[in-house]
Amino acid sequence: MPTTPRLALVVDDQPTNRLLASTLLKRWGWTVLEAESGEAALALSGEHAFRLVLLDISMPGLSGEETCARLRATPQGAAMHIVAYTAHAFPEDRERLLANGFDDTLIKPISRQRIEELITHLG
């Protein structure tokens, strides 16, 4: 199932982080939905075919990794570009996340330039 181009979902329990990511994506012309939890993200994913999902890892409720796994299980899960949006900056963290279904990592603190690289890559 194809995803909707330039439709992104930012999942983070902290509104500041959601706002920063949304703002930066929107500056590049993306449509951004936000979710404050994994459960909310999964709910939204049933309604939208997100091209990009920025998914925080340490969240109350469903963890980012669990959420990622569930998203991947949705019909459009395979086509989704799921990026870990996390402050877990250790190299081993990144390796673990990539191994657990994430396409990329976006280590906090993020920069405009990093977002730019990410979405340029997605086209």
Next chain:
Amino acid sequence: MQLPAFMGGIRGKLIAIFVLIKVVPLLLLAWFAWHATSLLGGDVSEKAGGMADAMLATIKTIGTTVTDDSIRALDLRSREAIEALTTDTAKEIASFLYDRDSDIRQAAALDPSEASFRRFLAERQRDIHQHGQWKLADDGKSWIPEIPVVREAKVTRPILPDNAKDFHARPPEYLGEAERRPLFVEMTYIDLAGNEKIKVTHGNLTDKRLRNVAERSNTFVKAESYFPELKKLKPGDIYVSDVIGAYVPTQLIGPYLPAALDKAGKPFTPEESAYAGTENPVGKRFRGIVRWATPVIKGGQVAGYVTLALDHDHIRQFSDRLMPTEERFTPIADAIKGNYAFIWDYKSRSISHPRDYMIIGYDPQTGRPATPWMDEELYAEWQASGKPSDEFLAGVQPFRDQNLKRKPARELVKAGTLGLDCRYLNFSPQCGGWNAVTEHGGSGSFVIFFSGLWKLTTAAAIPYYTGQYGKTPQGFGFVTIGANVDDFHKAATETAAKINTLVAQKDASFKAQRSELLDHISDSLSATALGLWGSTLLMVIVVIGIAVWMAGLLTHRITAMIDGIHAFQQGDLGRRLDARSADEMGELANSFNRMADSVEESFKRLDQARAEAEEASRQKSAFLATMSHELRTPLNGILGFAELLKLELADPTHQEYAGIIRQSGEHLLNLVNEILDLAKIESGEMTFKHIPTPIAELVTECAAGHQVAAESKGLRFALHLAADLPEQFYTDPMRLRQILNNLLNNAVKFTERGEISLAVSLKDGDVAFTVRDTGIGIPPASLDTIFEKFKQLENFLTREHGGTGLGLTLVKQLVDHMGGRITLTSEVGVGSTFTVFLPA
């Protein structure tokens, strides 16, 4: 020395020791026993053999001694017997001769007339024993009697048991066929002129005509010369002549047999040759006389002489029939066997001999004495003298140097004139011996090896002293008996032979017994050896079995202990040894168990400590992660929104403020990153990769960013890659990048003018990364501490240049953990050079 595998263990060694201390002595013992037994066997064999030999030797010695003694005894007895026989014979002869003295006296008293003389002779007869007719055996190799005489003792009555021992009977003595013959062959009456006036003869021996005996040629064999002697006789005197007879030559010495004659190249005419007993029983006999004479007195005057000629055969009877053996008498003498008797006259001439040709006689043609047998030397002398033998011999010293080495004259043997005259028989020393024992009238004997036989020879003077015979104590002469010594002690030699046979049998028997004994000993030894070695082998097997069992018993506990220790070693820390026994092994097990307890306790504590450490580490890691996470989360907002704010603000001043917020945030982020890295390194949390890394690519990419920063500050930037660099090397690329970035950051940061350079080359097997700047440099005092935390030039620089003060510390820590090293040379105002060496 490499022990065999099975000997390696204690068990093997124990078995070996057991075997050594048990089996070796056992084998030695067995060998010793065997050796001793063998020695004993050998000794017994030898002793037994020696005993048998000694016994045999003793028996032999006894046999020899007994035989020798017997021989000696028998010889002595025989000698005595033969001497007695000789003496008795001599006495008998003398007695016989004295009887003839009586005869002549009686004859003298007769009225001389033919009738009275004839009557006188007829009255005097005596038996002469003769053997019967003999003939040549059919094979011609011996003479045999035509009618063999078998003499057997006749015993008709039963022999009483008491007499049975050595009961012995002899048949009547047999001297031959008796022939009654007159003693005298002639009786004469002679007048004073020598004319025979009356003459009565018997037989044909003497001349029957009346002759004048004064003329020698008219006498018997022209050899009598008694008439001159008669003239000297006074009334009552008796004259006795020598033995007078014609010499009978022989054709050969020894058995007269055709083959012998043939060999001698002579015709076989036994009757022509001299009689010689069994050697020639048909030969020509010696016939002789001994004449007695005495004056016949008439009217007190010698009117004439009466003579009696004794038939010599009567004298011969005394010696011819004698046998000095158990036969005692024989009808025929057998000279070959060496047992015979003979008679010698007062001149030591042979007058009676089994071989008639050895009786001295006269040549009937000349009346001269026949030539006697001589040795070669005397014969040669005689031949050289050119004289008749009697004349020659008359001048020769009698008994001259007689000895057995002299050789008989062969020419005389050929001539057959072999009359024995002891005086000239120089190759026959017994002549001297006989005279030695008889010349004083006695008798005696000696043993001599003669004619190939050991002979006992005896001699006894004939005590007849009438007339001329009265001149010496020897009298008429002497009788000798020759006896084959071997015959005397035949019994002894037979006994000796028996003993020798017995000894030989015993010898054989002993040898057989000895051989049997040796076999028995050998068998016994074999059995002993078999038993000994068999039992030794059995004992060895048992000992080895016991050794294996005991070793097993002993080592079982050790191996159990070793198994326990192994299990413990392999991690079974709860394993304990069986320490129930109260011996050293139990003590050892106890010690081990105590040690195991303590090791287990230590392990437990270690595990606990490790768990605690691990828990601490885990908590530390979790803390670091949480810390990192919690610090970064707010920085996300700070940095992100500061950047956005800078973009959104129109006022440059506001933009600058927003920029400051952002820079401060970034500084904080760096600080956080570096603190976390250091913390990870120090806690051992940091892991380093070791993967193939393309050097040139990494370095070029790393340099690019810093080149921009440098050039934006107006600095030159140079990158030097050595030509001999490997394409890639094993390292952790992320950490290498972090190192280079830190160093290059510092270089750009602390350099205001000049050049920054990064050179990569190979140095002594390391890859050397050299970052050189022309910056402010580092004072020497700080060179040693520059890599310590927060030592960035008295914090001054930190503040001025925005460094965290942790960068170089981190770099050094990373380099150290990557197995490399970092060097620094610097001069204040000139610049600094950092070189990182990483193993290629």
